[in-house]
Amino acid sequence: MKESSTVPEEVKQRINWLLIFIIVSFCFLAINLWYLQVIKGEEFKERAVKNCIRSLVEEAPRGHIYDRKGEVLVTNRPVVVVSIIPEEVENLEELSKRLGGIIDLPEEVIREKVEKHSAEPFKPVEILEDCPLALTIEIEERKTELKGVVLEVKPRRNYLNQELAAHSLGYVGEIDQEELQKLGNPQLQGGDIVGKAGLEKYYDSFLRGKKGQKEVEVDALGREVATLFSQKPVAGNDLLLTMDKDLQTYAENLLEGKRGSIILSHPYSGEILVLANKPSFDPNWFTEEISYADWEKISLDPDYPLINRAVQSIYSPGSTFKIVTALAALEEGVTDSQRKIYCSGNFKLADQVFTCWKRGGHGNLNLIGALAHSCNVYFYTLGKELGVQKMGRYMDKLGLGEKVGIDLPAEATGVIPSPEWKQREFKEIWFPGDDVNLSIGQGYLLLTPLQMHSIICAVATAGDIYRPHLVKEIISPEGEVFEKTEPEISKKVNISANTFQLIQKGLRATILEGTGWQANTKELSLAGKTGTAQNPQGESHAWFVGFAPLEKPEVCITVFVENGGEGGEVAAPLAREMLEKYFNLPEPE
Amino acid sequence: MKEKLGKLVENLDYTLLSAVVILCFYGLLVLYSSTRSGLGSIPEDPFFYVKRQFLWMVVGFIGLAILVFIDYHHFVKYSSLLYFLTVFLLIIVMFFGRTTYGARRWLSLGPFDFQPSEFAKVALIIFLADFLAKNKLKLDNFLYFLWPFAYTGVLMFLVFIQPDLGTSLVYLAILIILLFVVGVKLKYLATVFLIALSSFPILWFFLLKEYQKRRIILFLNPQLDPLGGGYNIIQSKIAIGSGGFLGKGLLGGLQSQLKFLPAQHTDFIFSVVGEELGFVGAILLLGLYTVVLWRGIKIASEARDLLGALLATGAVSFLFFHIMVNMGMAMGVLPATGLPLPFLSYGGSFMVSNLLVIGILLNVEVHKIKW
Ligand SMILES: [Zn+2]
Numbered sequence: 001m002k003e004s005s006t007v008p009e010e011v012k013q014r015i016n017w018l019l020i021f022i023i024v025s026f027c028f029l030a031i032n033l034w035y036l037q038v039i040k041g042e043e044f045k046e047r048a049v050k051n052c053i054r055s056l057v058e059e060a061p062r063g064h065i066y067d068r069k070g071e072v073l074v075t076n077r078p079v080v081v082v083s084i085i086p087e088e089v090e091n092l093e094e095l096s097k098r099l100g101g102i103i104d105l106p107e108e109v110i111r112e113k114v115e116k117h118s119a120e121p122f123k124p125v126e127i128l129e130d131c132p133l134a135l136t137i138e139i140e141e142r143k144t145e146l147k148g149v150v151l152e153v154k155p156r157r158n159y160l161n162q163e164l165a166a167h168s169l170g171y172v173g174e175i176d177q178e179e180l181q182k183l184g185n186p187q188l189q190g191g192d193i194v195g196k197a198g199l200e201k202y203y204d205s206f207l208r209g210k211k212g213q214k215e216v217e218v219d220a221l222g223r224e225v226a227t228l229f230s231q232k233p234v235a236g237n238d239l240l241l242t243m244d245k246d247l248q249t250y251a252e253n254l255l256e257g258k259r260g261s262i263i264l265s266h267p268y269s270g271e272i273l274v275l276a277n278k279p280s281f282d283p284n285w286f287t288e289e290i291s292y293a294d295w296e297k298i299s300l301d302p303d304y305p306l307i308n309r310a311v312q313s314i315y316s317p318g319s320t321f322k323i324v325t326a327l328a329a330l331e332e333g334v335t336d337s338q339r340k341i342y343c344s345g346n347f348k349l350a351d352q353v354f355t356c357w358k359r360g361g362h363g364n365l366n367l368i369g370a371l372a373h374s375c376n377v378y379f380y381t382l383g384k385e386l387g388v389q390k391m392g393r394y395m396d397k398l399g400l401g402e403k404v405g406i407d408l409p410a411e412a413t414g415v416i417p418s419p420e421w422k423q424r425e426f427k428e429i430w431f432p433g434d435d436v437n438l439s440i441g442q443g444y445l446l447l448t449p450l451q452m453h454s455i456i457c458a459v460a461t462a463g464d465i466y467r468p469h470l471v472k473e474i475i476s477p478e479g480e481v482f483e484k485t486e487p488e489i490s491k492k493v494n495i496s497a498n499t500f501q502l503i504q505k506g507l508r509a510t511i512l513e514g515t516g517w518q519a520n521t522k523e524l525s526l527a528g529k530t531g532t533a534q535n536p537q538g539e540s541h542a543w544f545v546g547f548a549p550l551e552k553p554e555v556c557i558t559v560f561v562e563n564g565g566e567g568g569e570v571a572a573p574l575a576r577e578m579l580e581k582y583f584n585l586p587e588p589e
Numbered sequence: 590m591k592e593k594l595g596k597l598v599e600n601l602d603y604t605l606l607s608a609v610v611i612l613c614f615y616g617l618l619v620l621y622s623s624t625r626s627g628l629g630s631i632p633e634d635p636f637f638y639v640k641r642q643f644l645w646m647v648v649g650f651i652g653l654a655i656l657v658f659i660d661y662h663h664f665v666k667y668s669s670l671l672y673f674l675t676v677f678l679l680i681i682v683m684f685f686g687r688t689t690y691g692a693r694r695w696l697s698l699g700p701f702d703f704q705p706s707e708f709a710k711v712a713l714i715i716f717l718a719d720f721l722a723k724n725k726l727k728l729d730n731f732l733y734f735l736w737p738f739a740y741t742g743v744l745m746f747l748v749f750i751q752p753d754l755g756t757s758l759v760y761l762a763i764l765i766i767l768l769f770v771v772g773v774k775l776k777y778l779a780t781v782f783l784i785a786l787s788s789f790p791i792l793w794f795f796l797l798k799e800y801q802k803r804r805i806i807l808f809l810n811p812q813l814d815p816l817g818g819g820y821n822i823i824q825s826k827i828a829i830g831s832g833g834f835l836g837k838g839l840l841g842g843l844q845s846q847l848k849f850l851p852a853q854h855t856d857f858i859f860s861v862v863g864e865e866l867g868f869v870g871a872i873l874l875l876g877l878y879t880v881v882l883w884r885g886i887k888i889a890s891e892a893r894d895l896l897g898a899l900l901a902t903g904a905v906s907f908l909f910f911h912i913m914v915n916m917g918m919a920m921g922v923l924p925a926t927g928l929p930l931p932f933l934s935y936g937g938s939f940m941v942s943n944l945l946v947i948g949i950l951l952n953v954e955v956h957k958i959k960w
Pocket of ligand 1: 343345356357358361362363374375376377378
């Protein structure tokens with residue numbers, strides 16, 4: 001009963017066209033599939049993994065820093081950080097307004113911060129560091145209307161005594177590009193906190209610890225579905241310092257209102273008990289987000305509060321340097337314990353006249369008397385007879401011109417003049433007058449207080465310079481001693497014991513009957529030398545270097561006051577007070 | 590009667606029927622993979638969606654079976670009634686419909702939701718096929734040629750304001766293809782196309798809602814807003830692309846299992862296919878669709894009369910438009926209009942309407958001979 005179709009040919013033709021259109025369309029789909037899945041497949045596979053695997057970093061708490069008696073100087077305190085996860089925000093404008101109202105931040109600031117990080121929508125963007133407790137509670141309570149806001153607890157560096165020992169401790173801050181490359185540690189990445197100055201910088205690799213890492217699989221809502229890999233953070237090592245907090249505090253009080261340094265150390269181990277500098281700063285400033293204006297104020301302060309003067313600044317040593325001239329002259333046979341030189345108050349060299357600080361002159365003096373009274377003419381004579389070459393040899397022996405080797409960054413090495421040096425710097429020859437100036441620590445010579453301290457240590461130990469250090473032990477988070485700083489002789493000065501003995505006598509005489517009398521305490525056999533360094537910046541720098549007791553030196557001390565005036569009048573009394581404190585002597589009436 | 594039934598069953602296009610059955614099970618498998626770990630607030634039962642979808646499939650096949658055996662010449666008698674019933678239902682939905690995701694599309698029928706706009710697709714095919722077959726000759730008159738646009742336009746408008754741009758475009762696609770096949774002058778179609786194109790600015794500025802405009806903009810540059818609307822397209826591309834040649838295996842898709850794909854059981858189910866079953870699985874799917882459409886075209890051109898041919902063409906154009914737009918959207922080569930994928934996407938009304946148009950195809954096929 002089959003009937004033939006009555007569908008017009010024209011319609012059948014159009015149906016065939018439709019078929020062709022369908023086939024072409026499906027080919028188009030198939031080609032696209034091939035492109036997406038086969039040609040671009042690998043690329044998309046990577047993106048898929050990135051999409052779902054999130055790497056979380058848990059910060060490791062930095063190690064603590066203790067003084068030599070175990071008192072905490074630097075620790076971490078937990079701060080609440082308010083962040084926003086851009087991905088979870090439904091309405092940024094609304095959220096910024098609400099959150100801004102709570103934490104008192106303009107909503108545009110919040111919006112900008114979040115929008116700047118929209119390329120990584122799952123990474124929390126820090127909005128407020130160190131959120132006060134009351135606000136933290138409020139945010140916690142209003143959580144439902146603050147979708148996308150997260151509160152995280154992070155450790156933050158806390159310097160418990162503010163300005164105390166700030167230059168030694170240093171401070172921390174966010175790593176910069178240069179440090180990232182230089183430190184070359186694959187663990188480090190942008191945003192990490194590293195030591196920027198002082199011990200924080202020098203011992204950064206010990207203090208820093210190891211960040212914890214967690215790789216988690218998350219679903220589209222950012223919920224953690226599974227932990228793929230987890231490594232707990234390892235806290236940094238603690239530092240036990242050689243520094244004594246009480247003495248350090250005392251020294252800083254002595255320097256209050258002045259610009260200067262006090263160094264106190266054990267000459268037979270190199271342990272530094274006091275390394276005080278004024279003016280100072282509070283390292284806590286740097287752990288907060290310091291504003292550009294604040295930074296400018298600190299860094300452009302004409303008193304340079306950030307500078308560790310004892311280690312990083314160089315000055316004319318003045319008469320304290322006569323110790324070196326005396327050492328050289330004795331060793332070279334230019335003088336001995338007997339030789340006397342007459343001081344009329346003037347010293348003539350060709351047509352130049354150099355004066356003694358005592359206008360009327362000292363009369364006849366031997367070496368011990370010359371040291372005690374700091375007679376310039378005596379040392380001019382020695383300097384002229386020795387000449388710069390021989391002087392240079394002894395500066396070399398004492399390690400001047402090199403770093404002393406303290407465990408702090410950016411130690412200065414001073415300016416050690418020589419004919420070659422002068423030729424290079426000034427295109428001038430070395431004049432005999434330069435010898436004369438050098439002999440009393442004036443002229444081109446510039447040293448750090450630490451270098452001067454190193455010289456007095458050499459005198460105290462009769463030739464052994466121990467490497468000065470601030471860190472006694474590095475202690476692991478479990479409380480085990482990880483590394484102990486053993487006393488190390490960094491420089492053995494090849495000078496005879498007799499020479500040193502003679503110098504020691506001279507320095508003792510300085511305290512008993514000479515320029516250092518204001519440092520004298522009758523209970524203590526102190527030996528020392530004052531210095532009053534003239535300088536183009538204005539008032540003289542006041543110096544005092546010394547050690548005690550004479551028979552068996554226990555401490556060496558250096559006091560330096562920038563533009564302070566006479567060494568004997570300004571530096572020596574400070575040294576006395578410091579030593580009285582150290583040796584627990586009763587205050588004189 | 591019994592003898593006739595036997596003959597009909599004997600003459601069924603089993604190639605088409607098998608392809609559809611395979612597609613249905615393929616769909617259940619993928620649906621299971623994309624919903625077994627629950628979606629949002631839905632109960633814990635991993636088979637929750639699969640069970641519901643299967644139930645609708647059964648309903649759809651019953652509808653299909655009934656439809657096959659009523660000669661299409663009988664049921665086109667009610668085509669006008671069908672059309673007006675549809676308009677009525679769409680108006681009801683406007684006032685009493687249930688709203689989800691900001692669109693009012695559903696009517697509640699006891700425990701189930703019914704989507705009149707899906708039913709309208711089937712009704713429109715029947716109505717237009719009947720209308721065009723009867724008035725083929727009059728269509729040479731341009732004014733008369735505009736009549737079917739008016740009928741379709743009413744449905745399009747009612748769906749467009751739900752708002753559901755995608756579905757209203759399906760109606761338009763069915764109309765255009767049917768007009769083309771019935772043999773209207775191509776220059777008429779071209780004229781309408783030009784008018785539509787020139788009215789686009791009006792559409793853009795007055796009729797399109799903000800989200801629809803954004804969809805079009807985002808289609809042009811999805812990276813513009815990776816966490817807004819464009820996010821879907823990017824995630825979908827990542828999912829499909831990362832499937833590679835062989836796929837990550839059923840239940841093994843990172844993107845799908847971790848629910849990075851929005852609407853991964855409905856509009857974006859093809860992304861799950863792409864990721865978990867790879868190029869091989871996607872091509873297999875495309876192949877199954879090709880079989881269905883090829884058989885559909887074959888039925889159309891072998892139909893007994895123009896009415897049969899148009900009914901079959903309507904069914905083919907409906908399926909084709911959905912497949913093309915959905916896959917194109919998932920791959921990011923066509924704008925996201927939110928159309929589901931036949932036999933795969935979750936959704937009862939859609940599943941039933943898919944099976945009903947297969948019923949129409951089989952009906953035309955078995956009735957090419959007069960019994
Ligand atoms: Zn003199």
